[in-house]
Amino acid sequence: MFGWTGTILRVDLTKGKVSREATDPQLARDYLGARGLGGHIVRSEVDPKTDALGADNKIVFAPGPLTGTFAPSAGRFDVVTKGPLNGVLAASNSGGTFGPELKYAGYDALIIEGKSAKPVYLWIKDDEVEIRDAAALWGHTTPDATDLVRAETDEDAKVSCIGPAGEHLSPISNIMNEMHRAAGRTGVGAVMGSKNIKAVAVLGSGAVKVADPEGFKAAVMKARQMIQAHPVGGSGLKAYGTDVLVNILNQTGALPTRNFQDGYFPTADKTGGESLAAKQLIRPKGCFSCIISCGRVTKVDSPDYKGIGEGPEYETAWAFGADCGIDDLDAITKANFLCNEYGMDTISLGSTIACAMELFERGIITTKDTDGVQLTFGNTAAMVEMVEKAGRGEGFGAKLAQGSYRLADSYGHPEYSMTCKKQEMPAYDPRGVQGIGLNYATGNRGGCHVRGYTIAIEVLQNGAVMDPHVTDDKAGLGVTFQDLTAALDSSGACLFATFGIGGAELTEMLAALTGVDYTLDEFMRIGERIWNQERLWNLEAGFTSADDTLPRRLLTEPIKTGPSKGHISHLDDMLPEYYQLRGWDEKGVPGKAKLKELTLN
Amino acid sequence: MIVKYFATIRTYTGETERRIDDAPAGMRELLTSLAARYGTAFRRAVFSGDQLSGEIIILVNGRNVVHLEGLDTPLKASDEVSIFPMVAGG
Numbered sequence: 022m023f024g025w026t027g028t029i030l031r032v033d034l035t036k037g038k039v040s041r042e043a044t045d046p047q048l049a050r051d052y053l054g055a056r057g058l059g060g061h062i063v064r065s066e067v068d069p070k071t072d073a074l075g076a077d078n079k080i081v082f083a084p085g086p087l088t089g090t091f092a093p094s095a096g097r098f099d100v101v102t103k104g105p106l107n108g109v110l111a112a113s114n115s116g117g118t119f120g121p122e123l124k125y126a127g128y129d130a131l132i133i134e135g136k137s138a139k140p141v142y143l144w145i146k147d148d149e150v151e152i153r154d155a156a157a158l159w160g161h162t163t164p165d166a167t168d169l170v171r172a173e174t175d176e177d178a179k180v181s182c183i184g185p186a187g188e189h190l191s192p193i194s195n196i197m198n199e200m201h202r203a204a205g206r207t208g209v210g211a212v213m214g215s216k217n218i219k220a221v222a223v224l225g226s227g228a229v230k231v232a233d234p235e236g237f238k239a240a241v242m243k244a245r246q247m248i249q250a251h252p253v254g255g256s257g258l259k260a261y262g263t264d265v266l267v268n269i270l271n272q273t274g275a276l277p278t279r280n281f282q283d284g285y286f287p288t289a290d291k292t293g294g295e296s297l298a299a300k301q302l303i304r305p306k307g308c309f310s311c312i313i314s315c316g317r318v319t320k321v322d323s324p325d326y327k328g329i330g331e332g333p334e335y336e337t338a339w340a341f342g343a344d345c346g347i348d349d350l351d352a353i354t355k356a357n358f359l360c361n362e363y364g365m366d367t368i369s370l371g372s373t374i375a376c377a378m379e380l381f382e383r384g385i386i387t388t389k390d391t392d393g394v395q396l397t398f399g400n401t402a403a404m405v406e407m408v409e410k411a412g413r414g415e416g417f418g419a420k421l422a423q424g425s426y427r428l429a430d431s432y433g434h435p436e437y438s439m440t441c442k443k444q445e446m447p448a449y450d451p452r453g454v455q456g457i458g459l460n461y462a463t464g465n466r467g468g469c470h471v472r473g474y475t476i477a478i479e480v481l482q483n484g485a486v487m488d489p490h491v492t493d494d495k496a497g498l499g500v501t502f503q504d505l506t507a508a509l510d511s512s513g514a515c516l517f518a519t520f521g522i523g524g525a526e527l528t529e530m531l532a533a534l535t536g537v538d539y540t541l542d543e544f545m546r547i548g549e550r551i552w553n554q555e556r557l558w559n560l561e562a563g564f565t566s567a568d569d570t571l572p573r574r575l576l577t578e579p580i581k582t583g584p585s586k587g588h589i590s591h592l593d594d595m596l597p598e599y600y601q602l603r604g605w606d607e608k609g610v611p612g613k614a615k616l617k618e619l620t621l622n
Numbered sequence: 623m624i625v626k627y628f629a630t631i632r633t634y635t636g637e638t639e640r641r642i643d644d645a646p647a648g649m650r651e652l653l654t655s656l657a658a659r660y661g662t663a664f665r666r667a668v669f670s671g672d673q674l675s676g677e678i679i680i681l682v683n684g685r686n687v688v689h690l691e692g693l694d695t696p697l698k699a700s701d702e703v704s705i706f707p708m709v710a711g712g
Binding site for chain 1: 626628629630632638676677679681683684685686688689704706707708709710711712
């Protein structure tokens with residue numbers, strides 16, 4: 022095979038057994054890799070109703086065919102499993118260097134199943150695979166654990182690991198790669214914790230075979246030039262990072278503020294990418310084969326929040342910023358560093374703290390619940406303290422580490438949890454941008470922006486432009502973005518490559534790499550197949566069309582101030598058309614004709 | 623009228639915002655006067671020939687001018703204008 026290695030590695034932690042199997046060429050063609058192929062493996066092997074934290078769940082690390090090549094920003098992989106936060110077919114996408122290294126070691130996917138009786142880590146060096154004792158690693162933060170694993174294996178090993186949050190089975194815990202890159206949504210860290218596996222370290226000496234080297238080189242160079250010529254992919258993200266979005270979303274009136282009680286934060290500029298570049302940025306950083314370099318290596322000098330690390334991204338700056346009523350960028354960046362160290366999802370934890378702040382201000386919880394802390398909006402020190410507590414799973418932090426839905430529900434007020442399918446929504450208010458609300462509601466892993474980023478068209482004017490306040494044609498926009506992203510994720514490319522190239526260029530690179538005569542139509546069909554695969558799993562797990570909705574607040578309470586004042590989400594105007602365009606019935610169930618067309622069952 | 627600048631636009635203007643006491647009649651007049659103040663780099667950022675550049679995002683009270691009347695969008699003294707280069711992230 023070209024592009025794929027042709028081998029899948031399977032590790033049974035219960036039996037301590039390692040085995041290998043051939044990658045099915047037809048499945049590789051139909052699902053590419055990463056999110057698509059990993060999803061197929063999980064759907065084929067795991068009961069959708071199984072306990073996500075039980076021994077019967079499996080966790081798959083899968084790069085895509087482009088991963089590890091010199092295609093632009095082709096360093097991605099997905100962690101796929103039954104998600105402990107909400108039970109969906111979870112796939113959490115990450116950059117860094119771990120994915121390419123797994124490929125160089127010879128694997129299209131790593132399947133981890135069963136449960137170890139004691140803490141272990143996995144050491145993969147090409148064909149040599151060892152399950153090693155991790156007693157000395159347990160309890161350590163992700164940077165410390167990474168250093169310890171490298172000291173025991175190889176200083177060049179690429180390490181993917183969980184922090185204390187994953188060990189405590191927090192359903193909003195991450196898997197951290199190379200210390201600073203996160204497989205960061207749906208709580209995949211807890212699945213590793215439940216299996217008593219602290220880390221996976223990998224070192225490979227192989228390469229990715231290319232079917233048409235000259236054709237691939239030409240396609241890659243064309244794609245790289247297009248990205249470099251784009252004002253965002255070529256220079257904007259490198260200069261300001263993703264946090265540059267704070268101001269444009271705020272000026273549009275769609276920056277969720279104080280747990281989505283408003284859509285405008287007057288002092289947001291203090292937390293934006295311009296401020297970050299001026300105050301904290303040491304240098305931009307890219308993942309494997311990246312020419313965009315959106316990553317931020319940052320330093321905080323203020324005594325209360327001193328530290329060096331990476332971040333924040335836009336979503337993080339919002340979650341610990343406007344959503345908590347906070348405009349202290351040093352505190353926000355410190356919260357980001359702590360999340361990376363403890364291995365926690367910044368979006369979910371920030372939104373959960375915002376939810377707790379609202380519960381506190383409404384008198385539903387008091388200082389008796391919060392370990393004596395005045396947990397009010399804008400209380401910067403309290404926010405950072407709560408991040409620490411959540412990471413350690415101590416006191417009120419143990420409740421925060423369960424995510425906002427479980428937190429609010431435990432006090433009898435789930436309506437204050439700003440979640441879709443129990444996963445916290447990111448940093449775009451659906452009342453100010455209608456299409457993204459449809460994407461959240463139909464998101465097959467819950468509240469999520471990176472699987473249908475309609476913001477690119479509704480706000481950012483990237484390639485085309487649509488009015489964020491209208492609902493017309495948003496169903497079609499959502500379907501197209503969801504399918505394109507599913508295929509892109511599964512190829513191993515980074516979503517940000519689309520700030521320069523599109524499906525046509527990705528198809529061209531894939532065809533030359535693999536030797537498969539992919540067309541753009543087939544590429545989009547693969548995306549549609551993957552989206553429907555995830556939908557089928559979720560239906561089998563018990564989700565229904567009633568879950569395709571938004572928090573009641575967004576449907577009934579208008580934004581109070583700013584440019585989108587008076588607006589609510591008009592989800593009901595878009596959802597029926599979305600189902601129709603998907604070929605699903607009025608209950609959101611894929612029809613037989615659609616499944617046959619997609620060769621799904 | 624208040625005009626706010628963001629990201630690389632700030633490197634052309636040397637300031638984050640400017641209050642304008644005598645509001646021009648429309649967007650074209652505003653941008654032309656700002657280009658005269660800030661110079662060539664700003665002009666190239668906002669105009670493509672005599673049209674609005676496709677790589678600039680201009681909001682009037684939060685609404686992108688492409689959803690209003692583009693360069694012919696009328697302005698009034700109480701308006702807030704925000705000028706962005708193309709940005710993205712997520």
